[in-house]
Amino acid sequence: MLYRRFGKTELPLSVFSFGAMRFLESEENAVLTVREAIRLGINHLETARGYGKSEQYLGAAFRAGVARHQVYVTTKIPPTPDRDTMRRHIEDSLGRMGIEHIDNFDLHGINTPELLELSLRKGGCLAAVREAMQEGLIGHLGFSTHGPLEVILAAINTDEFESVNLHYYYFNQHNAPAIALAHARDMGVFIISPTDKGGQLFQPPVLLEQITAPHTPIAINHRFLLADPRIHTLSLGAASPAEFAAHMTVADQDGPLSDEEKAIFAHLNSRYAEVPDLCGQCYLCLPCPENIHIPEVLRLRNLARAFEMNDFARYRYAMFENAGHWFPGNKANKCTECGDCLPRCPMGLNIPALLGETHDMLYQGERKRLWGD
Ligand code: SF4
Ligand code: SF4
Known part of the structure; x- marks a missing residue:
């Protein structure tokens, strides 16, 4: 297991963290x-107030003999x-x-300008966090976000936070x-x-497996991330002990991409x-008056067409209108064909037609997030 300095926190975190939301x-x-x-070799356990019994179960692990000093704990509170x-x-x-110190505390889900404003309000929640830091109850402060x-x-520019917990994967590089x-x-x-939100890579389409061979899609995405020294740790949301194995092939691989890996990414890019x-993911078409993302x-649609990732695309598409600020936006069938977005698209795409096609391809019902906050 490799370890990386977690930015200015100076915590030496394993490149894989245990995301305790599904166990x-x-x-x-x-x-x-x-x-x-x-x-x-994982030394970072990440949980949240909102993950059901997760914090309680981490407490059970400590009571069962897991040495507190062997791990760094992150919890997140909105x-x-x-x-x-x-x-x-x-x-x-x-x-x-059942612990006396949270090594790293994240303000959870700074997903909108309003939530950022609420976080920073004078004498508000951040004051309580700072007070807890002075008392030694909290070591470091970061934030998590699913936001734009x-x-x-x-949020980064406020200089209030020492770390950020965010979405960024080979299949989604917008951040x-x-x-x-x-x-x-x-x-x-x-x-x-990175494995679930990064493409449900634990159940990849055959085409994706063929392109990434002899590696797995999971390993290739991890290498995309960990070959980048600016990235320190990736969350693995294992539900059971057996689920770590698929990730460990790259736990000791440091350094830049090999020629073989570069060839795989060139093939992926060519698709x-x-x-x-x-x-082209430039985001210039926004905002849409019907709040379609x-x-x-x-x-x-790109992922379904390029890599046959239809199952992942359907899973994410079903969350539009069902996850609030965690996954904002209405489904594509809400398009009224008003035409507002059309002149803003530098690629001249017929956006309403593409939205209609995507809805027909991906809509299979509704789906909620695993946890509300
Ligand atoms: S044409 Fe459709 S997608 Fe474009 S701005 Fe109007 S409602 Fe939104
Ligand atoms: S639809 Fe056009 S404007 Fe919108 S993100 Fe895609 S390429 Fe950019």
């Missing part, structure tokens, strides 16, 4: 999963309207985990400027769910050129 089948399974993570509520929530988390790039950049800015500020960079009416809808 909730039973307390026994949770303890075994934590033990396996540690046996593999911004609260006032200081006292945040204080209570921090104490709740400490109590559930502008919000992420604005690249946030990676660059976080690096320039010497912040820790923690990637959310995009085959897609008729490929969306045009680039994200068309990114899913």
